[in-house]
Amino acid sequence: MLPSKPTLAIVDDHPIIIEGLTKLLMKKEKFDLIGSFTNGEDFIPFLQTNPVKIVLLDIVLPGIDGMDLCKEIKNISPATIVLAFSNHQERSGIMKMLENGASGYVLKDASIDELLLCIDEALNGRITFSKAINDILTQAQLKENRLTRLTKRETEILKLIAHGATTPHIAELLFLSKFTVENHRKNILQKLKAKNVAELISIANQQGLL
Amino acid sequence: MLPSKPTLAIVDDHPIIIEGLTKLLMKKEKFDLIGSFTNGEDFIPFLQTNPVKIVLLDIVLPGIDGMDLCKEIKNISPATIVLAFSNHQERSGIMKMLENGASGYVLKDASIDELLLCIDEALNGRITFSKAINDILTQAQLKENRLTRLTKRETEILKLIAHGATTPHIAELLFLSKFTVENHRKNILQKLKAKNVAELISIANQQGLL
DNA sequence: TGAAATATAGCTGTTTACAGCTATATAAGA
DNA sequence: TCTTATATAGCTGTAAACAGCTATATTTCA
Numbered sequence: 001m002l003p004s005k006p007t008l009a010i011v012d013d014h015p016i017i018i019e020g021l022t023k024l025l026m027k028k029e030k031f032d033l034i035g036s037f038t039n040g041e042d043f044i045p046f047l048q049t050n051p052v053k054i055v056l057l058d059i060v061l062p063g064i065d066g067m068d069l070c071k072e073i074k075n076i077s078p079a080t081i082v083l084a085f086s087n088h089q090e091r092s093g094i095m096k097m098l099e100n101g102a103s104g105y106v107l108k109d110a111s112i113d114e115l116l117l118c119i120d121e122a123l124n125g126r127i128t129f130s131k132a133i134n135d136i137l138t139q140a141q142l143k144e145n146r147l148t149r150l151t152k153r154e155t156e157i158l159k160l161i162a163h164g165a166t167t168p169h170i171a172e173l174l175f176l177s178k179f180t181v182e183n184h185r186k187n188i189l190q191k192l193k194a195k196n197v198a199e200l201i202s203i204a205n206q207q208g209l210l
Numbered sequence: 211m212l213p214s215k216p217t218l219a220i221v222d223d224h225p226i227i228i229e230g231l232t233k234l235l236m237k238k239e240k241f242d243l244i245g246s247f248t249n250g251e252d253f254i255p256f257l258q259t260n261p262v263k264i265v266l267l268d269i270v271l272p273g274i275d276g277m278d279l280c281k282e283i284k285n286i287s288p289a290t291i292v293l294a295f296s297n298h299q300e301r302s303g304i305m306k307m308l309e310n311g312a313s314g315y316v317l318k319d320a321s322i323d324e325l326l327l328c329i330d331e332a333l334n335g336r337i338t339f340s341k342a343i344n345d346i347l348t349q350a351q352l353k354e355n356r357l358t359r360l361t362k363r364e365t366e367i368l369k370l371i372a373h374g375a376t377t378p379h380i381a382e383l384l385f386l387s388k389f390t391v392e393n394h395r396k397n398i399l400q401k402l403k404a405k406n407v408a409e410l411i412s413i414a415n416q417q418g419l420l
Numbered sequence: 421t422g423a424a425a426t427a428t429a430g431c432t433g434t435t436t437a438c439a440g441c442t443a444t445a446t447a448a449g450a
Numbered sequence: 451t452c453t454t455a456t457a458t459a460g461c462t463g464t465a466a467a468c469a470g471c472t473a474t475a476t477t478t479c480a
Binding site: 443450 | 453
């Protein structure tokens with residue numbers, strides 16, 4: 001019996017990238033490249049009928065973006081390994097891909113060897129990142145939210161707000177006057193530069209305050 | 211010149227775990243164990259005066275928890291490597307540690323070799339997970355939020371709400387009656403089982419709808 | 421010790437959110 | 451095609467949020 005090579009697909013809106021990756025990966029003869037797509041809408045029906053072992057997935061795509069597509073892929077075919085392959089270096093985007101079930105993230109600047117190594121690691125079920133991504137994740141730049149520091153009481157109240165507690169309810173819970181709670185609310189809104197609770201919770205989430 | 215061994219600290223509220231780890235790690239003579247702590251409050255002042263290369267950090271701790279402590283550690287000493295060492299297997303907790311700058315996550319069930327391997331990888335600047343954690347992260351269980359599916363319009367309005375737009379403002383932006391926007395709001399609240407916007411944005415964030 | 425930050429409490433408006441209904445036109449799916 | 455889902459619009463209350471102020475006790479820290 002022939003050892004079957006893992007099936008690989010590429011989703012990237014730059015035809016040049018697809019071209020380059022195709023030549024590169026085929027030269028190694030380690031993978032069975034069964035499809036290239038420039039958008040997610042074309043890839044989804046393909047995935048529904050063809051078993052794909054691993055997908056190299058760009059983040060920026062026309063229509064449905066790579067992050068949502070990743071989630072979709074893992075829903076349709078949980079065994080399919082998704083390896084993000086993108087120029088984007090924002091921490092939040094990397095985390096989002098992981099949250100959506102990606103097995104790793106390779107920066108397009110990475111060397112060929114680095115990419116091949118990451119594909120290999122991912123195929124072996126391990127989560128893997130190219131060097132630059134690794135550094136971004138571990139060298140956490142956690143300075144700016146020190147500027148908007150909340151007090152203990154404010155943090156406490158913020159968490160209660162996030163859980164849906166109203167001002168009168170919080171006042172009861174903490175044995176405070178509703179005026180006190182209202183003042184804390186105002187201070188929290190001001191500190192985080194939010195116009196209302198909705199924006200407040202968004203910002204608090206982004207800053208990891210919850 | 212003697213090759214200095216990396217300094218290692220342990221923060222875990224179970225003395226037995228500390229005891230076990232200490233014996234185990236010392237036997238290998240690869241690390242210089244310079245401190246063990248049963249809570250974060252004791253560890254922080256220590257870190258401020260002693261250089262620590264790597265910390266094995268539990269999630270559940272009395273007082274400040276491991277996730278917040280991780281952020282604090284990376285703020286005080288960005289070069290210090292944090293390796294989470296916990297019994298907790300929830301996806302959200304693992305992600306939170308990564309968001310706060312951890313270099314990896316090892317389940318307490320992991321074998322000794324697995325732990326040593328992860329410590330080694332982390333010391334080499336790589337992000338690393340024990341086998342079980344790896345599987346949890348890649349085998350994304352993304353079913354349940356398919357039950358609470360929002361329509362295009364609802365998603366659009368939800369995002370605007372998250373950005374702090376009020377009902378009258380959204381109505382203007384989308385050329386709709388304020389009543390229409392209000393109805394969409396009600397439907398969104400109901401679908402996501404939220405009592406008010408605060409809880410709504412929290413839930414939406416948890417489900418990755420934003 | 422003295423200044424600054426924090427936590428507390430109060431008042432008065434206006435605006436927005438939310439609950440509870442009804443109702444219709446259109447689009448999508450079985 | 452016909453039912454269901456979606457998007458639209460309306461009304462009436464009440465509750466909550468928010469803006470803009472003042473004021474004081476307590477804590478924290480330099």
